[in-house]
Each structure stands twice: as C-alpha cells, then as structure tokens.
Amino acid sequence: MITHDTILGISTILYLALFFLYIVYFAARRKGILRTAWYCLLVTFALQTAGIGLRWVESYRLGMGHAPLSNYYESLIFFSWAISLIMIVMRKRLYPVITFTGAAASLALMAYASLSPGVERGIQPLIPALQSNWLHVHVITCFLAYSAFLVSFACGGLYFFESRGIVPPGQTLEDINYRSIIIGFSMLTSGILTGAVWAHYAWGSYWSWDPKETWSLITWIVYALILHLRFTGGLRGRRTALLSIIGFASVVMTYFGVNFFLAGLHSYAT
Amino acid sequence: MTATRSSSGKETEPASRVASFSRSLASVRLGIVVLGLIAATSIVGSVIKQGGTEEEYLSLYSEKAYHFVKLFGLDDTYHSPWFYFLLALFALNLIACTVRRIRGLGGKGAKAAPDVKALVAAGSGFTTTRTPGEVSRRLAASSYRKKQLSETTALYEKGSFSRYGVVVIHASVLVVLLGGLIGLAAGDRGFIALRVGETAEAAVSRARARAPVPLGFTVRCKDFNVTFYPGGQPKEYASDIEILDGTGKVVKAGRIKVNEPLSYNGVRLYQSSYGTSNSYTFRVDGKEVVLAEQEVVKAGRTPFMVVRYAPQVHDFGPGVMVAYMDGEEPKTLWFLKDVERMRTRVIGGSRISLEGIAGGYYTGLEMSRDPGVPVVLAGFGLMLAGLYINFFTFHRRIYVMSDDAGGIHVAGMASRNREGFLEEMDRLSKDLA
Ligand code: HEM
Numbered sequence: 001m002i003t004h005d006t007i008l009g010i011s012t013i014l015y016l017a018l019f020f021l022y023i024v025y026f027a028a029r030r031k032g033i034l035r036t037a038w039y040c041l042l043v044t045f046a047l048q049t050a051g052i053g054l055r056w057v058e059s060y061r062l063g064m065g066h067a068p069l070s071n072y073y074e075s076l077i078f079f080s081w082a083i084s085l086i087m088i089v090m091r092k093r094l095y096p097v098i099t100f101t102g103a104a105a106s107l108a109l110m111a112y113a114s115l116s117p118g119v120e121r122g123i124q125p126l127i128p129a130l131q132s133n134w135l136h137v138h139v140i141t142c143f144l145a146y147s148a149f150l151v152s153f154a155c156g157g158l159y160f161f162e163s164r165g166i167v168p169p170g171q172t173l174e175d176i177n178y179r180s181i182i183i184g185f186s187m188l189t190s191g192i193l194t195g196a197v198w199a200h201y202a203w204g205s206y207w208s209w210d211p212k213e214t215w216s217l218i219t220w221i222v223y224a225l226i227l228h229l230r231f232t233g234g235l236r237g238r239r240t241a242l243l244s245i246i247g248f249a250s251v252v253m254t255y256f257g258v259n260f261f262l263a264g265l266h267s268y269a270t
Numbered sequence: 271m272t273a274t275r276s277s278s279g280k281e282t283e284p285a286s287r288v289a290s291f292s293r294s295l296a297s298v299r300l301g302i303v304v305l306g307l308i309a310a311t312s313i314v315g316s317v318i319k320q321g322g323t324e325e326e327y328l329s330l331y332s333e334k335a336y337h338f339v340k341l342f343g344l345d346d347t348y349h350s351p352w353f354y355f356l357l358a359l360f361a362l363n364l365i366a367c368t369v370r371r372i373r374g375l376g377g378k379g380a381k382a383a384p385d386v387k388a389l390v391a392a393g394s395g396f397t398t399t400r401t402p403g404e405v406s407r408r409l410a411a412s413s414y415r416k417k418q419l420s421e422t423t424a425l426y427e428k429g430s431f432s433r434y435g436v437v438v439i440h441a442s443v444l445v446v447l448l449g450g451l452i453g454l455a456a457g458d459r460g461f462i463a464l465r466v467g468e469t470a471e472a473a474v475s476r477a478r479a480r481a482p483v484p485l486g487f488t489v490r491c492k493d494f495n496v497t498f499y500p501g502g503q504p505k506e507y508a509s510d511i512e513i514l515d516g517t518g519k520v521v522k523a524g525r526i527k528v529n530e531p532l533s534y535n536g537v538r539l540y541q542s543s544y545g546t547s548n549s550y551t552f553r554v555d556g557k558e559v560v561l562a563e564q565e566v567v568k569a570g571r572t573p574f575m576v577v578r579y580a581p582q583v584h585d586f587g588p589g590v591m592v593a594y595m596d597g598e599e600p601k602t603l604w605f606l607k608d609v610e611r612m613r614t615r616v617i618g619g620s621r622i623s624l625e626g627i628a629g630g631y632y633t634g635l636e637m638s639r640d641p642g643v644p645v646v647l648a649g650f651g652l653m654l655a656g657l658y659i660n661f662f663t664f665h666r667r668i669y670v671m672s673d674d675a676g677g678i679h680v681a682g683m684a685s686r687n688r689e690g691f692l693e694e695m696d697r698l699s700k701d702l703a
Contacts, residue, residue, distance in 0.1 A: 063499070063500065064499055064505075093689070125499040125501060125503050125505065127503065127504070128504060128505070128506055128507060128527070128528035128529070128541075129528055129529065131506070131528065131529060132529045182661045185657075185661075186657045186658075186661055186662075189653060189654065189657055190654060193650045193653065193654065196646075196650070197647070197650070200643065201529050201530070201531060202528060202529050202540070203540065203542065203636065204459070204531065204538060204540040204542070204636045204637075204638040205459070205638065205640075206643070206646060207450075209315065209320070209348045211316045214312050214315065214316040215312075215316060217309075217312060218309045218312050218313060218316075221305050221306075221308065221309040221312075222309065224305065225302060225305060225306065225309075228298060228301065228302055229302065232298040233298070233299075233302075258316075
C-alpha cells in the first residue's frame with residue numbers, strides 16, 4: 001500500500017530533477033527545456049498535494065485525525081508546497097531564474113524535512129490548543145506570506161548580479177519584488193490577525209508578546225517600512241534589494257530562529 | 271504608459287511655528303523612525319527574558335547587566351513607560367498623517383484634463399475613428415463612470431475608492447491600538463482552579479502581589495473530563511460550568527473546552543489547564559498521616575514527600591513517587607497502591623505504607639474581562655478591507671478627447687497594476703479599432 005511517505009519522497013526527487021532541469025536550461029537555453037520544467041513543476045506540485053492529502057487521511061486511520069499543519073515536519077512540507085503554489089500562481093510575471101530559486105528552496109525544505117535527524121516525522125496527536133479551524137487559515141496565510149517574501153528575497157539577491165541574459169533587468173526585478181511584497185504583506189497581515197483571533201479563543205488573550213508573535217510583528221514592520229520608504233522616500237534600486245534581503249532574514253528568524261533560539265507557546269519543539 | 275499616483279498636494283501655509291510642528295508630527299520620516307524604534311525594541315524584548323524573578327536573571331546575566339535591565343524596565347519591555355511613549359508618539363504621528371491625507375484627498379475632483387494627444391503619443395493610448403457614442407458604450411460596458419470635463423474631453427473612471435484604501439489601513443491601525451488601550455485601562459485577567467463541586471467568586475491575579483479579581487458572579491465546576499490519546503497525551507479536556515448570581519440562582523450553564531470559552535456579563539472563562547490535586551494517606555510506623563502534594567512529613571528523622579502521581583504505573587494501578595533524604599542524598603521510590611509488595615517500604619528505618627489516594631482532577635480556568643476586544647476585532651476587519659482596497663483594486667482613468675478632424679484620442683492611467691491595465695487598454699483598442 002502506498003503511504004504518504006512514498007509520495008512525498010517521489011516529489012522530493014522530482015524537485016531535484018526540477019533543479020537540474022533549470023541548470024541545464026541555463027547552460028543550453030532551449031525553450032523546450034523550460035516547457036519540460038514547467039510540466040515537471042506541475043506534476044511535482046500535484047504529487048506533493050496528494051502526499052499531504054494522504055497524510056491527512058492516514059492521521060484519521062490512526063485515530064487522531066487532523067490536517068497535516070501541526071508540527072515542524074508538516075510545516076516544512078507545507079512551506080515547500082506553498083512556494084510552488086506561489087510559483088504557479090505568479091508564473092506570468094516570473095522569470096526562469098526566480099522559479100529556479102523557488103524550486104531550490106522547495107528542494108532544500110523537503111530534503112531537510114525528510115533527512116534531518118532532528119525532525120520528528122511521525123504523525124503526532126494534536127494537543128487541544130491546536131484543535132481549531134483558525135489553525136488552518138492561520139498556517140496557510142502565514143506560509144503563503146513567507147513564500148511571497150521568498151520571491152522578494154530572490155529579486156533582491158539577484159539584483160546584485162549582472163544580467164547575462166539569465167537575470168532579468170533591474171527594473172523588472174523591482175516590479176516583481178514590489179508585487180510579491182504586496183502579496184506577502186497582505187498575507188502576513190491576514191496570518192497575524194487570524195493568529196490573534198485564534199489566541200483570543202484558545203488562551204483568552206489576542207496578543208501576549210510571545211517570541212514568535214513578536215518576531216512576526218517585527219517582520220510585518222520591516223515590510224511596512226519598505227512599502228513606505230518606497231512610496232514616500234522614493235526607495236529604489238540597491239537599497240530596495242538590500243531591504244528585501246533584510247526583510248527575508250526577519251522571516252527566517254520568525255520561522256526557524258524562534259524555534260531554536262527563543263522559547264514560547266509556538267515552538268514546535270516539545 | 272504613465273501611471274501616476276499623486277501624493278497629497280504640497281501645502282503652502284504660512285510657516286508659523288505651530289504649522290511647522292504639526293508638519294513634522296505628520297511627517298512620514300518621523301513615522302519611519304518611530305516604527306523602526308518599535309521594531310528594535312521588540313527585538314530586544316524577545317531576546318531578554320521577560321517577567322522573570324531576580325534569581326532567574328542573576329543566573330542568566332551578570333549583576334551589572336541585571337541592573338541595566340531593571341533600570342530600563344527591560345524585564346517587562348512591552349509594558350515599560352518608554353515603550354508606551356513610543357506607541358503614543360506613533361499613534362499621534364499616524365493621526366496627523368491620516369488627517370493630512372484626508373485633507374489632500376478632498377481637492378482631487380477638480381483636476382484639469384491632461385494633454386491627451388501627448389499621452390497617446392507617449393504610448394499610453396490609441397486613436398480611433400469610431401463615434402464618441404460607441405466609445406462611451408464600450409466603456410460603460412466595463413463599468414466606467416463618465417464625467418464630462420470640457421466640450422471635447424470626457425473622463426471615464428473606475429475604482430476611484432482605491433485611493434481611500436490607505437486611509438482605511440491607517441485608521442484600522444489606530445482602531446487596533448485604541449482597542450488595546452481600552453483593554454489595558456478597563457480589562458482584567460486572572461486564573462481560577464476548581465475541583466468538581468467547588469465554587470469561586472474571584473480569580474487569582476497573574477501579576478505578583480495583586481489583589482484577587484472579583485468575577486461579579488459565582489462560578490461552579492459541575493464536572494470535569496479529560497480524554498487521552500492511546501499514547502497518553504491529553505486529547506480533549508472540558509469543564510461543565512454553572513454560573514450563579516448573587517442569590518444563588520443558576521443564570522448560565524455550559525461546557526468549556528480548549529478553544530471554546532464561555533462568556534457571561536463581559537467575562538470570558540477559558541479552559542486553560544488541568545491538574546491533579548490529590549491527598550495521600552500513608553501509615554508511618556502504625557500512625558496514619560494524610561499528605562497533600564508536595565507536603566513534607568518526617569518518618570523518624572527522614573523527611574519525605576510525594577513528588578509525582580500516576581493514575582496507572584505500567585499495568586499495576588495507581589502509584590506515587592516519593593522523594594526522601596538518605597543522609598545528604600535525595601532519593602526517590604515508587605509506591606504502588608494495589609501491589610502488595612510495593613505498597614509498604616522502609617525509609618530511614620521506618621515502615622511506610624500507602625493506604626489510599628483521594629481526590630482527583632482540578633480544572634484550570636483562565637478568566638479575562640476585556641472590553642477592548644470588539645474594537646480590536648473591528649480594527650482587524652478594517653485592516654483587511656483596507657489592504658484589499660489599496661492593493662487589489664486600482665483607480666483607472668481613461669480620457670477621451672475628440673479633435674476637429676473627427677478622430678478620437680483615448681489615453682489611460684492607472685494607480686497600480688500597470689501591466690494589467692496595459693492589457694485592458696490593448697483589448698479596448700482592438701474592440702474599438
Ligand atoms: C503599522 C503602521 C502602518 C501600516 C501598516 C501602514 C500601511 C500602509 C500601506 C499598506 C500603504 C500603501 C503603500 C503602497 O500602496 O505601496 C501606506 C501608505 C502610506 N503610509 Fe502608511 N502605514 C503605517 C504607518 C504609517 C505612518 C506612521 C505614516 C505617517 C507618518 C504613514 C504614512 C503613509 C503615507 C504618506 C502613505 C502613502 C499614501 C499615499 O499617498 O497613497 N503610514 N501605509
């Protein structure tokens with residue numbers, strides 16, 4: 001019988017294939033390879049969706065049915081899934097090199113999730129505080145935000161590289177960057193607000209300055225600052241690029257750093 | 271394509287001191303600095319331990335560092351006076367900013383038409399030979415509203431409310447802050463522990479050395495249940511609660527679960543935890559003693575106490591772990607009530623046997639009274655609406671000018687989403703070709 005592990009394993013291998021397809025494309029520059037990569041991404045995404053769905057079904061068989069969004073392993077898988085979703089949704093505006101960055105990030109997350117000894121991979125029972133529909137909205141919006149900010153980070157990082165036909169021109173990068181910050185900022189706002197509403201129902205307090213909450217607020221402020229500097233301070237070019245990199249560093253701290261460095265209600269760790 | 275988004279017009283007030291002060295209060299630069307400071311403070315607060323005791327700090331930091339932490343209130347950063355000062359400054363700045371922005375929006379309507387021909391020449395439009403009526407119908411079909419600017423020029427607009435998105439967002443931030451302030455001024459929090467059958471009229475305040483918080487009613491725990499997963503982790507716990515008024519009449523009854531609080535008269539009760547509060551009957555050298563959890567007694571000269579209770583130790587029934595001092599060395603020992611050989615043990619020369627375990631669970635209820643919550647929730651709703659209006663709708667303006675030769679020039683501008691608008695103009699020019 002096929003389990004979700006098998007399917008997620010296959011999608012990890014497909015992400016690896018995708019990664020190399022793009023490298024071959026950058027070397028050979030054939031349109032056909034690009035089309036193959038696009039279909040490969042669609043298939044990978046479909047398989048990953050099926051894998052996540054199957055894990056959900058299996059959790060019911062184990063008598064603790066819950067959406068696979070509740071522990072560190074599940075969040076890594078979902079993060080990778082959300083990145084691919086953003087790649088597919090924004091495809092009209094993206095460039096191969098950005099999709100490549102997304103695929104590389106997805107691959108890294110999947111590989112880390114399935115190989116690291118520090119990650120508990122089993123389906124775990126859901127503690128009562130997490131048994132809420134707000135969990136779903138909260139997690140989905142947060143990870144869509146992180147994924148959009150990953151695109152912004154890619155644009156910021158690529159800004160410092162010479163074109164050579166692979167990296168789109170600076171102006172294009174800025175446009176994509178701005179667009180992804182808009183999506184990310186809206187999603188992050190939704191994520192923080194749904195989180196606050198949920199905390200209100202679960203703990204009786206919509207905001208308690210727990211480290212994860214605090215860092216999501218910091219991230220939110222960083223991107224609000226970028227929007228304002230851009231709008232009213234005429235922030236452009238290298239500075240926008242640099243700030244999007246700083247913004248993403250804050251995202252990374254919010255998602256990974258807090259679990260490892262700071263303790264609180266949100267830690268996935270036990 | 272020229273896409274414009276005019277910011278609030280330059281004011282030309284006389285440069286009085288008041289005006290210049292209010293201008294700097296409304297400046298975006300101040301806003302950016304203050305927001306940056308709030309972010310920086312938040313980082314500090316997330317790194318330094320919050321709300322610990324003196325011993326905890328001294329075990330983490332040097333004495334000097336601890337003095338520094340105390341001096342600046344960094345042990346409670348988010349409630350320190352200067353953090354409130356930053357928030358207040360931020361709120362003032364945002365109010366000033368918003369007022370200025372609303373004023374700026376007023377004078378937008380009476381704008382002169384741009385040079386349509388020049389815009390078309392610059393690639394922001396097209397020229398067609400259709401009649402003005404056809405152009406008008408086509409635009410009306412896409413829900414553009416018409417406004418005649420002059421004899422030859424008409425303006426077609428759509429999504430003009432997009433400009434108010436920013437105002438809504440900024441106002442929503444203020445609403446959320448206001449809700450927080452209300453909660454701070456008029457709210458209360460506390461904790462109630464109840465065994466089945468017990469009642470309480472007040473909650474214990476979480477803040478140290480504060481008086482209990484009166485509920486304004488009596489709460490009684492009728493029943494408490496906890497279910498477990500096969501692995502032993504709690505799956506669900508719930509309390510059946512009754513609320514009694516001053517005369518002892520039941521005015522509300524219900525079940526509180528995690529994520530499903532119960533509210534009465536502005537007070538919300540949350541299922542936040544549970545625990546066991548047992549009493550243990552031991553026979554020590556023939557004498558019966560009843561012990562509460564963590565209570566120390568002496569067997570001969572050896573002090574001992576119960577440190578842990580387990581309803582099921584492997585398959586042997588309930589048991590308790592007892593800690594005692596063997597000379598200088600702390601040791602532990604399990605007593606199992608239902609296993610003859612493990613029920614009686616010898617500690618420091620005394621025969622001790624576990625005779626009974628009484629009691630059971632208590633339910634831990636978090637109590638909160640926060641009149642600011644509806645305001646905060648309203649702010650959340652406004653914020654999402656504002657973000658949607660600002661980022662995902664956009665103001666489109668299409669100018670249509672007929673020249674003497676019977677040609678019609680059509681030029682458009684959009685506040686954002688230029689690519690999308692470009693595509694729309696393309697479709698328009700094909701339909702009207
Ligand atoms: C946490 C607080 C704040 C949030 C979430 C926020 C959010 C936003 C957003 C989303 C935009 C639209 C940006 C765009 O369209 O690209 C904006 C614009 C703007 N904000 Fe804020 N803002 C905040 C604080 C402030 C403060 C404190 C000021 C003033 C001192 C300010 C002044 C402005 C101005 C002048 C604009 C441009 C408005 C325009 O002319 O269209 N904002 N803000």
